[in-house]
Amino acid sequence: MWKAKIQVTLKKSVLDPQGVAVEKALKTLNYSNVGDVRVGKYLEVSVDGKDREEVEGQIRDMCDRLLTNPVIEDYTFEVTEV
Amino acid sequence: MWKAKIQVTLKKSVLDPQGVAVEKALKTLNYSNVGDVRVGKYLEVSVDGKDREEVEGQIRDMCDRLLTNPVIEDYTFEVTEV
Amino acid sequence: MKFGVVVFPGSNCDLDAYHTVKDVMNQQVEYLWHKEKDLKGTDCVILPGGFTYGDYLRPGAIASLSPVVESIIKFAREGGLVLGICNGFQVLTEADLLPGALYLNLSLQFRCVFTHLLVENSQTPYTKLAGNKVLKIPVAHGDGNYYADPETLKRLEKENRIVFRYCTPEGEITRESNPNGSLANIAGICNEEGNVLGMMPHPERAGEEILGSSDGKIIFDSILEFWGEKR
Amino acid sequence: MKQEMWRQLGLNDKEYQMILEILGREPNYVELSMYSVMWSEHCSYKNSKRVLKMFPTENERTLLGPGENAGIVDIGEGLAVAFKIESHNHPSAIEPYQGAATGVGGIIRDIFTMGARPIALLNSLRFGSLKEDRVKWLFSGVVSGIAGYGNCIGIPTVGGEVYFDESYEGNPLVNAMCVGIMEHEKISLGRAKGEGNSVLLVGARTGRDGIHGVTFASEELGEESEEKRPAVQVGDPFMEKLLVEACLELIEMGVVVGIQDLGGAGLTCATSEMSSRGGTGMDIDVSLVPLREEGMDPFEIMISESQERMLLVVEKDKEETVKKVFDKWELTASVIGKVTGDGMVRVRDKGRLVAEVPARSLAEEAPVYCPEMRFPSYLEKVSPLSLEDIPEPREAEEVFLKMITSPNIASKEWVYRQYDHMVRTCTVILPGSDAALLRIRGTDKGIAMTTDGNGRYVYLDPYLGGMIAVAEAARNLSCSGAEPLAVTDCLNFGNPEKPEVFWQFYKTVEGMSQACREFNTPVIGGNVSFYNETAKGAIFPTPIVGMVGLLENIEQRCTAGYKKEGDIIFLVGEGEPAPGGSEYLKHIHGLLKGSPPQLDFQREKKLQSFLREAVKAGLLSSAHDLSEGGLGVALAEGCFSGNLGIKVELSMEGSLRWDILLFGEVQSQALVTLDPQFKEKITRLAKEKGVPLKEIGFVGGKNYKVEVRSQEMNRTINLPLEEIKDKWRGAIECLVEL
Ligand SMILES: Nc1ncnc2c1ncn2[C@@H]1O[C@H](COP(=O)(O)OP(=O)(O)O)[C@@H](O)[C@H]1O
Numbered sequence A, B: 001m002w003k004a005k006i007q008v009t010l011k012k013s014v015l016d017p018q019g020v021a022v023e024k025a026l027k028t029l030n031y032s033n034v035g036d037v038r039v040g041k042y043l044e045v046s047v048d049g050k051d052r053e054e055v056e057g058q059i060r061d062m063c064d065r066l067l068t069n070p071v072i073e074d075y076t077f078e079v080t081e082v
Numbered sequence C: 001m002k003f004g005v006v007v008f009p010g011s012n013c014d015l016d017a018y019h020t021v022k023d024v025m026n027q028q029v030e031y032l033w034h035k036e037k038d039l040k041g042t043d044c045v046i047l048p049g050g051f052t053y054g055d056y057l058r059p060g061a062i063a064s065l066s067p068v069v070e071s072i073i074k075f076a077r078e079g080g081l082v083l084g085i086c087n088g089f090q091v092l093t094e095a096d097l098l099p100g101a102l103y104l105n106l107s108l109q110f111r112c113v114f115t116h117l118l119v120e121n122s123q124t125p126y127t128k129l130a131g132n133k134v135l136k137i138p139v140a141h142g143d144g145n146y147y148a149d150p151e152t153l154k155r156l157e158k159e160n161r162i163v164f165r166y167c168t169p170e171g172e173i174t175r176e177s178n179p180n181g182s183l184a185n186i187a188g189i190c191n192e193e194g195n196v197l198g199m200m201p202h203p204e205r206a207g208e209e210i211l212g213s214s215d216g217k218i219i220f221d222s223i224l225e226f227w228g229e230k231r
Numbered sequence D: 001m002k003q004e005m006w007r008q009l010g011l012n013d014k015e016y017q018m019i020l021e022i023l024g025r026e027p028n029y030v031e032l033s034m035y036s037v038m039w040s041e042h043c044s045y046k047n048s049k050r051v052l053k054m055f056p057t058e059n060e061r062t063l064l065g066p067g068e069n070a071g072i073v074d075i076g077e078g079l080a081v082a083f084k085i086e087s088h089n090h091p092s093a094i095e096p097y098q099g100a101a102t103g104v105g106g107i108i109r110d111i112f113t114m115g116a117r118p119i120a121l122l123n124s125l126r127f128g129s130l131k132e133d134r135v136k137w138l139f140s141g142v143v144s145g146i147a148g149y150g151n152c153i154g155i156p157t158v159g160g161e162v163y164f165d166e167s168y169e170g171n172p173l174v175n176a177m178c179v180g181i182m183e184h185e186k187i188s189l190g191r192a193k194g195e196g197n198s199v200l201l202v203g204a205r206t207g208r209d210g211i212h213g214v215t216f217a218s219e220e221l222g223e224e225s226e227e228k229r230p231a232v233q234v235g236d237p238f239m240e241k242l243l244v245e246a247c248l249e250l251i252e253m254g255v256v257v258g259i260q261d262l263g264g265a266g267l268t269c270a271t272s273e274m275s276s277r278g279g280t281g282m283d284i285d286v287s288l289v290p291l292r293e294e295g296m297d298p299f300e301i302m303i304s305e306s307q308e309r310m311l312l313v314v315e316k317d318k319e320e321t322v323k324k325v326f327d328k329w330e331l332t333a334s335v336i337g338k339v340t341g342d343g344m345v346r347v348r349d350k351g352r353l354v355a356e357v358p359a360r361s362l363a364e365e366a367p368v369y370c371p372e373m374r375f376p377s378y379l380e381k382v383s384p385l386s387l388e389d390i391p392e393p394r395e396a397e398e399v400f401l402k403m404i405t406s407p408n409i410a411s412k413e414w415v416y417r418q419y420d421h422m423v424r425t426c427t428v429i430l431p432g433s434d435a436a437l438l439r440i441r442g443t444d445k446g447i448a449m450t451t452d453g454n455g456r457y458v459y460l461d462p463y464l465g466g467m468i469a470v471a472e473a474a475r476n477l478s479c480s481g482a483e484p485l486a487v488t489d490c491l492n493f494g495n496p497e498k499p500e501v502f503w504q505f506y507k508t509v510e511g512m513s514q515a516c517r518e519f520n521t522p523v524i525g526g527n528v529s530f531y532n533e534t535a536k537g538a539i540f541p542t543p544i545v546g547m548v549g550l551l552e553n554i555e556q557r558c559t560a561g562y563k564k565e566g567d568i569i570f571l572v573g574e575g576e577p578a579p580g581g582s583e584y585l586k587h588i589h590g591l592l593k594g595s596p597p598q599l600d601f602q603r604e605k606k607l608q609s610f611l612r613e614a615v616k617a618g619l620l621s622s623a624h625d626l627s628e629g630g631l632g633v634a635l636a637e638g639c640f641s642g643n644l645g646i647k648v649e650l651s652m653e654g655s656l657r658w659d660i661l662l663f664g665e666v667q668s669q670a671l672v673t674l675d676p677q678f679k680e681k682i683t684r685l686a687k688e689k690g691v692p693l694k695e696i697g698f699v700g701g702k703n704y705k706v707e708v709r710s711q712e713m714n715r716t717i718n719l720p721l722e723e724i725k726d727k728w729r730g731a732i733e734c735l736v737e738l
């Protein structure tokens, strides 16, 4: 069994209204040292598979087909055996 | 400058309707080897701070006060210097 | 009696609550700006529906940290009447004035429909006149799925703090009548003292027959009744 | 300058020559970019402008016709309504949620720009077949995007339509309409008046989004569209909510000289249009524009389509007032320049001049074309239809069940329950009837609104189809009791450079114009969306008519659902149902053929006037027009929304077949129900109006029971309401959610 942890964020060039709102809120809470904030999605997917390579390929595939929209989002992920 | 990457997930005891939906959708796309899926939030926060310890303390603080709701959510994070 | 309707950036049912109190109930009402701590001597604070701060991060989360909420917490602890509707309910849980949390509807979709509510506790200031009635009141939200851990839930049940549950028009508690997947069909709860009520359905949208129901008025009538007796 | 340069930006060689002549020199890259976006089809209407002149644009009620951000109509007591519809098809095709959301955001800005408080949203949607996975993704994404934006900003989405047909596969249509209300004095215009006045940019920061978005909207969708993907933007309804409040507060204070939203072509469009309309110029400095990203080039700043921004012109000494109001709403307002008197738009970067062009040459004086037209050859193939093409089905009940579960007829509740249609507590007729109705606080009045457009009809006969779109909208309003006021339209077509497409376009507008004249409903604004094509070809020509009507007394209103047992059901209006272009023909027999139902304006106007008066006199329990699915479906819809059964008997004359009688389509007919005590009165009214009236049954029981009889045959559909209602309600959900 493998577990993939996937981070999805809006592309750099795309406006992230949530990030802006959270950044502002943190500043009102007196965290004046806060810079840029981005808010995205986080997914954990368990998959069966014979080796890392296969699993990574599949996860990439899932991200491209369903989990993200490349028009506005980027993603990264790590896979660990469990 | 430091960057914190924060993963927020629903607590195990809380039903995750998004996770269920994604799992179902993946299975319809013929990923029959998919097990449990959890969907959460991912945040990237840039902060200024003198050392790792201070920064980690602050991030924990932000998570407890605003970024997560302890009634339903858990979180983990990593901090890297940038 | 004097009501105060809180306005946050992104509130959007403030106008409706204001209208219902003023034009339907003929009571005094003032807007309370989120940045101000002064509650202007109001007897009942209404936290209206909407999307405070866009509901970004979590509904009600950012709003719960505002200056006006600081005053409302104090006001509530002193026994003041606080009614949180929809987003207002979410603010109240985020501010820890009410237990539990409201998160994503089970359907993953926003729902705007008329629901029926069984009044489980008619001893609160908000339900005095509601007997064991079934009220027809609409919901409109994406995050109304109520969650509390098992102990909290047990306590709520035991202390009779579940004020409204979603039900069929006949008053039966069924899965189909639950629009968001809420635990135990919970639509509204109160604090231990009963002076703070949070509810997902919108009584201010059901104050006049022309809008499809005037059952929401019973809640405002109850508040007035309670206030009259108290004085 | 190299040829590739302007061609890449979508300008042709002749257009480049024009620019040389206007400037008397070569343009630099900033200037070229400005021309390229302003002269795109999306901004300049260069292919459609001449044709649109056919529309009537005025009557005794219009306060403002086309040309500004939205048209305005008087509704009495010093009040007026502003409304407009707009497409966001291409962005929605590649990012359905954000594409649709930003479409809603854009149309709302068009309304409050005019000084009106937005009070309602509608949307008209078209998708391919729901059997396709990608269509499901598009459909659910678009609906949740509309919901996401409208719900958050707190404007109820009260109506619209959704249709599914293969022709829209790969190129869905997403048209959003917004209606606002205002006092006459508050009308504000997108005009830069007064030399020396300040120009302010307010709202969101400017980023690199949507660079060349209008060019993207003015091309067919294809492989390259994938490359141009950053054209899609993310909407921020929260920011827009604050913008609405701040701008309306400013307008209320009377300090706004001119105001315009930034939509397609961003700052370039706003500065040049405002100057052009005001007969002035502008001098702005892009280094004063608050940016979201570092290192943006002046040309990027000038054409960025970042959402949730507005351009304001105010008197010099009012700058501080503006800033104070925007501060309160936690928004930024930045002075970026001033109004000048010489008609030039000058753009500077830290003082250095980077562009200098005549405002009018970008806006009003953009090139205008007369594309070639040709009668489409497909029409010869699809027009003839004979009854022999349509085998008579054996089972009436089976056909009926198939009809009511067709996604085009099934309940749209799956869609509208995701929209907050009640916020602002003014929605008196909720989604599910023929038209939505809103009360107007402080008056007895109500305003009704609807969107309509049957692409299939228009495909089969653009002229007739265009007329029907208008007639149907007016009829839907009349069913609620409202008097039609005016029209806003969104014309969705294929590539206008193809002569057959342009012929469709021309004929449709001709038909719509004719109908608008007949109903005295001028077109006060609208939008054209061309290039709705994929490799498989163009979409059905799809004009969407958004219409608003007035009810003087909101107590005198009517809805489509049956109200009580024992009411009599009447079929009113003249007309013979026909199979051409019907849902029955397509869904049951798989045919797209024939002529759409005929439309006779005299009959139609009589029917509508009868309906309005009957509602006003309080005679009717319900009123519902016949549309897709014909009589059989209309009868059922009354049951579904009223939760009451019916018993109906229809006798057939002549050569009409039962399936055509029940499911053929027709214009100028409606179903009304009423208490038996009003029978005499309604008969008298119908006679007065010259409208035939036929009693066909009554409301009652727990079944939908409809019997068709002739001398030779007898067919009965007798099904329990509860069962068929569940099927009708669940059909779309079933298809979308697997
Ligand atoms: N996309 C949509 N958004 C909101 N409401 C919709 C939408 N589609 C359909 N509706 C509502 O569903 C009801 C039925 O729609 P439709 O069958 O198109 O009506 P009609 O044929 O009378 O125009 C109407 O009240 C309409 O406003």
Ligand SMILES: [Mg+2]
Pocket (backbone or CB within 6 Å): D433, D434, D476, D624, D625, D627
């Ligand atoms: Mg209709």
